[in-house]
Amino acid sequence: MPIRATKRGAERTRLDRDCDVLICGASFAGLAVARELSESGAEVLLIDRYEIGERQTSACGIPTLWLERLDLQGALQQTFGELVIHTPYTTVNYRLPWTFSTFDYRTLCALLADHGTFAFETAKVNGRTAHTVHTDRGDIRATHIVDALGWRRVLGAGENIQPPDALLSRGLEVHPHGSGRDMEIWIDRSYVPAGYGWSFPAGEELRIGVGSFDPRFHVREPTERLATALGSEKVRYQGNWIPHALRPSIEDGVYFVGDSAGHCLPLTAEGIRTALYFGLAAGRELRETLAGRKAVAAALESYGAFSSSHATPFRWMLRAQRLIPRVAPSLLARSLRAMESRRFLDWAFGHYLEIAHPRFVAAVPSSARV
Numbered sequence: 001m002p003i004r005a006t007k008r009g010a011e012r013t014r015l016d017r018d019c020d021v022l023i024c025g026a027s028f029a030g031l032a033v034a035r036e037l038s039e040s041g042a043e044v045l046l047i048d049r050y051e052i053g054e055r056q057t058s059a060c061g062i063p064t065l066w067l068e069r070l071d072l073q074g075a076l077q078q079t080f081g082e083l084v085i086h087t088p089y090t091t092v093n094y095r096l097p098w099t100f101s102t103f104d105y106r107t108l109c110a111l112l113a114d115h116g117t118f119a120f121e122t123a124k125v126n127g128r129t130a131h132t133v134h135t136d137r138g139d140i141r142a143t144h145i146v147d148a149l150g151w152r153r154v155l156g157a158g159e160n161i162q163p164p165d166a167l168l169s170r171g172l173e174v175h176p177h178g179s180g181r182d183m184e185i186w187i188d189r190s191y192v193p194a195g196y197g198w199s200f201p202a203g204e205e206l207r208i209g210v211g212s213f214d215p216r217f218h219v220r221e222p223t224e225r226l227a228t229a230l231g232s233e234k235v236r237y238q239g240n241w242i243p244h245a246l247r248p249s250i251e252d253g254v255y256f257v258g259d260s261a262g263h264c265l266p267l268t269a270e271g272i273r274t275a276l277y278f279g280l281a282a283g284r285e286l287r288e289t290l291a292g293r294k295a296v297a298a299a300l301e302s303y304g305a306f307s308s309s310h311a312t313p314f315r316w317m318l319r320a321q322r323l324i325p326r327v328a329p330s331l332l333a334r335s336l337r338a339m340e341s342r343r344f345l346d347w348a349f350g351h352y353l354e355i356a357h358p359r360f361v362a363a364v365p366s367s368a369r370v
């Protein structure tokens with residue numbers, strides 16, 4: 001259970017303190033790290049520019065198993081056993097070997113926060129000098145630092161690459177009231193030359209959006225056009241940059257987790273379960289260090305090696321992301337239809353889930369095994 005110390009207005013006092021672990025960013029990645037440190041006995045401080053769960057950062061779709069394994073079903077809104085893909089030439093209905101669910105962001109963050117034991121402060125992170133993190137409320141010194149700040153990677157060494165030059169996609173969605181039965185995707189160049197549109201129903205709300213793999217392509221107009229085509233209102237916008245390439249997950253003694261390490265999967269832009277997955281991995285390494293079972297450098301190295309060991313599937317997905325927009329739409333339609341067989345879908349989606357499998361929630365760090 002977090003100890004909240006959020007300050008507002010005149011109460012927003014100076015924050016000048018030390019701690020064992022400073023986790024910057026209180027969304028999926030940061031909260032997953034905190035969860036793993038719940039019984040470490042360490043002084044853990046989590047900071048974010050917003051309150052926990054205040055600003056939704058995605059369409060909130062995730063394999064249901066991840067919610068179950070992390071005991072987060074309380075946030076679940078709607079579950080889908082099929083994926084419907086529309087192209088100008090065909091519509092396919094893929095029966096998934098596992099289900100996908102949408103969830104409520106605020107509820108999920110609150111539930112995940114309840115799994116941790118940490119102090120929380122709202123502060124904007126501006127940068128870092130060695131083991132001191134500079135925020136708009138003052139400096140925080142920490143033995144261990146985690147950057148879970150999303151694509152901006154604020155705590156990296158040197159100048160950060162910014163869009164549109166960075167390897168980032170862009171996504172924007174609207175959240176109109178409404179309901180739907182299907183989780184739908186549009187691969188249609190009239191909306192976006194390289195990318196896709198989506199509609200994810202979540203109880204009484206739809207999350208309708210467009211993502212472009214090309215950061216120079218603006219997605220507001222096509223997002224609004226898709227919403228209009230679906231008879232939905234264009235309200236409650238939510239958008240962001242989305243990484244589509246792995247970046248170093250350790251740098252200068254800092255752990256980078258989730259979007260800050262490019263842990264979002266290329267092609268599908270699924271980055272929630274990977275943020276949770278790598279968050280758990282980083283948290284476990286930190287736990288080993290805090291318990292004196294692993295040297296600081298060895299823990300950082302293990303986490304870095306763990307992240308890098310996923311490079312192959314990330315590379316393949318990036319290749320597919322680059323290839324699909326070049327395939328003729330009629331050929332793409334034929335290929336999608338050919339992939340409708342149960343056997344193929346079990347194989348393909350089975351491998352896809354393996355990249356960050358929910359069984360990892362119960363895994364024990366290698367150095368803690370007896």
Ligand SMILES: Cc1cc2nc3c(=O)[nH]c(=O)nc-3n(C[C@H](O)[C@H](O)[C@H](O)COP(=O)(O)OP(=O)(O)OC[C@H]3O[C@@H](n4cnc5c(N)ncnc54)[C@H](O)[C@@H]3O)c2cc1C
Binds near residue numbers: 029047173270
């Ligand atoms: C429109 C859209 C829809 C998406 N839909 C899905 C989806 O359905 N399923 C899926 O799996 N992925 C989806 N993604 C991708 C997913 O949102 C990200 O991969 C995921 O949120 C990464 O989690 P994270 O914890 O690393 O970063 P984030 O969720 O981005 O969290 C970063 C946190 O850091 C805080 N922060 C940032 N900068 C600062 C600062 N300077 N100081 C203090 N705090 C700061 C933010 O407030 C935030 O709380 C979507 C992305 C977009 C843009």
